[in-house]
Each structure stands twice: as C-alpha cells, then as structure tokens.
Amino acid sequence: MNLSVQTKAFALLATLGLIAGCSSNQTMDDGAYDSASDVAAIDQSGGSTVYGGSDDGGVSAETLTEEERMAAEQAALREITTFYFDFDTSEIKPEARDVLVAHARYLAEHPNQRVRLEGHADERGTKEYNLALGERRAKAVQRFLIVNGASRGQIETVSYGEEKPAVMGSTESAWAQNRRVELVFE
Amino acid sequence: MTYRTWMTFPRAAAAILAACLVLVAPARAELLIRITEGADAAIPISVVPFAEQGALPPGDKVSRIVRDDLTMSGEFRPLPPEKMLSLPSRREDVFFRDWRLLGQRYVLVGELSRQADRVTARYELFDVNQEKRILGESAAASVNNLRTLAHHISDKVYEAITGVPGAFSTKLAYVTVDNANGKPRYRLQVSDVDGKRARIRLESREPILSPAWSPDGKALAYVSFETGKPVVFVHELATGKRTKVADFPGLNSAPAWSPDGKALLLTLSKDGNAEIYRMELASGALKKLTNHWAIDTEATYDATGEGIFFTSDRSGGPQIYYMERIGAEPRRITFGSRYNARPRPDGTGDYVYYVHQRDSAFHIARTNLKTGDETILTRTQSDESPSVSPNGRMLIYATKQGENSVLTVISADGGAAYSLPASEGDVREPAWGPIVQ
16 A cells, blocks of 8 residues: 555544544444554555555645545545455444445545445354345445435445455354454555 | 356356355265264164174274164163173164063164175164164165165164154255364265264355255255355255345345245345335245334245244344234234244244244244244353254254354254364354155
C-alpha cells in the first residue's frame, strides 16, 4: 500500500476523531478497533488494491482548500474497505455509515468502477447457514451503497460463509474480525 | 484405479479448473481411529480368530476387523483373544460352559479358505446361554477385498443380535483441509466407516462443502467454490464424471437428494433471498418450496420422502422447521435455545438431529418428533455437521480437538464414542453413506 496515502489516511482519521471515537465508546465486544495497530491490521485485510483515485499528493491538511480537504477526507474514509457485524446479524454498524457513504459517492462519480462485496461469517454455527448469512451481510452493504448513489450494475456480491476467515483462531476477537464484508474494487 | 473427469462447462471455466483442480485417487491421509468411550451396557461377545486355509495377504485379520467394527458401534464389548480359553473354528469345538465362565453372551467362530484369488469365509454365531446357533453362513470376496468381507460379516452379526441391519459396509464422505504452506488444499474423500481405504475424489484450492450421498450410494452432490463462488456439482464416483447442476447468480448450496434419487433440494438466492428449491435432475426444472424474507436453507427430506426439514431464521434466529408436505405451512420444531440449525432426520421418523447452541457452545442435539423432547447428545464445544448412520443407530459429526477439526462417532442416544482425526490438518463435513444392497 502507498505509504503516504496510508499515513495521510491515519492523520485524517485521527483528525476526524474516528480512531479515538472507536476506542472510547465502541459497542463491539471485542478488541478489533481498540488500537491503532488493529486499525492497521484492518487496512491490510481490506486489500492493497483498494484506495481509489484523488491522491492529492503530500499536501498537508492545513494548506488544503475546503474542497480539497473534503476530497482528501473522503479518500481517507475510503481507505476502510472492511465492515464488521455482530453475531448472526447483518445490520450495518453506525460507525460504518460515513465510510460506506463515501464509497457510494465514489461509485456514483465513477460509473465504470465496479466493486465486489465479499460476505463472511465467523466459524460458529453451521456452514450452510453461515453461507446464507455472509450473503445477507453482503446484500445489506449492497443496499446501503445503492441507496446512497451507487448503481446495482456496479456491484457484485459473493458469500464465502465461514470458509475464509481473516484471522485464525477461536477467540472472541478472531470471531469479531471474521464477521465482515470486504469491498474489493476491480 | 484412475478417475477421469468430463467437464461439461465452458472452456474458459475449464481452463481455470485445470489450474486449481486435480482429480486423483491414490489412498492417502487416512483417518485414524481412537476409541474414546465405551458404552456401559455393551454386550459381551467373543470373536474368535478365524482358522485359515491357504495363504492370506498380510494386514489386519478379518476377525480383527469384525471385532473393531463391533467395538466401534459402542453396543458390543468384544473379549480380547488372549483371554479366550480355546480358539474354536467350528461348532463341535465350542464348549459353551467355558464361554459362560468368561461372561460371554455370544461367540462368533469361522474359517477362511483361499482358492486362487477368492477367499470364502464360513462363519457361525452362537448364543451362549441358549447354546444355540443363531447364524451360520458363508460369504466370498476377492483376496484384495478382505475388508469388504469383514464388514459384511460384522453387518450380519450385528443384525442377528440387535435385529437392526448393520452399517459397517457403508461409506463415509468428508472433506480434509491441509493448510501446509499457508495455502489450503481441500480434498473430498470417501472411506470405509472405520476411516480405512480412504480415496481422494476431488482436490481443490477452494472450499468444498456439504457432500451428500445419492440414495444408491453411486454419486455425491456437493458445493464447490472452484469457480470463485458456491456452485453445486453432482459427482459420479465410479466414473469421476462431474456435472455442474446449479450455477445461478448468488448462492447455490445445501444439496440434499430426494429418496428416489431423481431430484435435489437446493438453497438458491437467484431471486434475491436464500430459498429452498427442488430441482429435477433429468430436466433441471426448479420448483420453489419456500418464499420468505428470512434465510431458508439446509433442507432435507423426512423419512417418508413427503415432507422436508429445514433451517430458517424467520423467528429471529435460526431454528428447525418442518413442512409436512410441499406447500404446507412450516411448523417450528425447536424451541430450546436461540440457535438450532442443520436438521438431519433418522430413517425411522422418530428423531431429528441438529446443531444446538447452549450458552457459548455448539452441541449436537436431537428432538423426539412424537414428544417434542430435546436431548443434548454431545459434550464437546464446537460441534457441527451431524450425519446419522443409515440404520439410525449412530451419528457422526465434526468437532474441534485443539486447533484441528476431527470427526467423532457416537451412538445415536449419545453413548459410546470414537473419533476419526485426520493424520494431518482438519477433517470436516462428514456424510454417512446409504446401505447398498
């Protein structure tokens, strides 16, 4: 991943209070968002091909115009491409909304851009039910993106159920990181 | 023996498959057998080492395999041969008083004789208390097939004593996952019920799920991700011929055969939501059996072949439902906890088995369909994929042992247990094959 983009993303996320906000009043029962290092891990799992367009170069936040600042902020939000869910639910968490809106706007502005939503479940429960649950999560994200401006033709969904965990292991933390939808831009 | 594949899908897909799939047959990665628990009420039986006429190949003796089969069932407690006072091979040498002294209820004696490449077993089963022969038969097999002969004898002995057909000659299908080098290899395998004679039927870099036996035991349906998404295949075991039967947009999953083998129940989401369909295999014609905003999946026919059990989260979490006949209003079966899924009825219509969450653990439970009573059968923590033996007496499921997934077999009432770990990696998704005449 482009280091300057990543660094900038972190700086902006920190400015926006997203990182601090996550660590102070998370509703999740696990440590997935608890530290900057975990956020880095999430960025990695989101895939290195993900950040799209509008790289404004190493302009520092102070010298940006309002418009540039907004664009950089949106680009920074779009660095996040993995979204997490509670056990046996497909509800999009409140903290994911701004990021998904940013992705939806980007898709609306780039009609030729396509994205694949990969839905996953943790290892608990049955494999076939989890396959359906992973799909339901991917479709929940799909609906959210469409409502916010993306078009149906840009989005493909696939479920891997519990078959492709991001993190191995049978801990609350591993499970929390495995209940996810990943956006993969093609 | 080699298996070939006839790919019936487009060339582009075939090219991808060629890159990620190998169809191979050599025996490898056998499951190991580990008896973990015997049932208290097991019946004492002596399987006397069989006399032998002519040279037999090295390896496990037929009587040893019979003894192991009976032990595995959990219903028998075979006497170790070193404790026997004599080793008779025919009726006139059986002294019932000796066997009574040893506390034995049944004695099996026999003799193997080889003519060219055929081996004939003549065997007799005696009731010690009644001093009566209750079984006397002979059976033959090729000299390379002594395991088949042994499992056949086990079936006959089991049936003569319990009145229920034995299931020792049946097959298991399962999926092993080998994570060496961080690159998983999924292998669909078929073995004897004791884990022996395993053969790889499909190998893939992508997940293989939900193997399901055709009623005649000649084919498996399963879900394979080899094209990057879940697709249902039917795989003929004798020829290796594979047919892609369901490749619709969205999910193609949870195959289960109709009792006549002519149709599959499938979970498809091509119309937007996971619903259960019946597909006629000859024509591909689909009939939608459920229509609900909830997830409906994991369908299976009941013992009559008229109704279906399935998992639905229409009540908020996954629960087992029963549709008495197609079109009837589904009736909820499970109420004991907030997560009950993947029903598997036994052949009698008395019980349905499923995965049951209690606190943070997942167990296998069963519900008596007549009384509604629920019994939790397993004590391990992460149990899934229950499959009932075709005679309804045993249950196999996948569970965790340390980091690895292993298969465990228990008697259907939760008694005796043995486990079948893979020699390396995970083994999961067991499916117990039918009794084939």
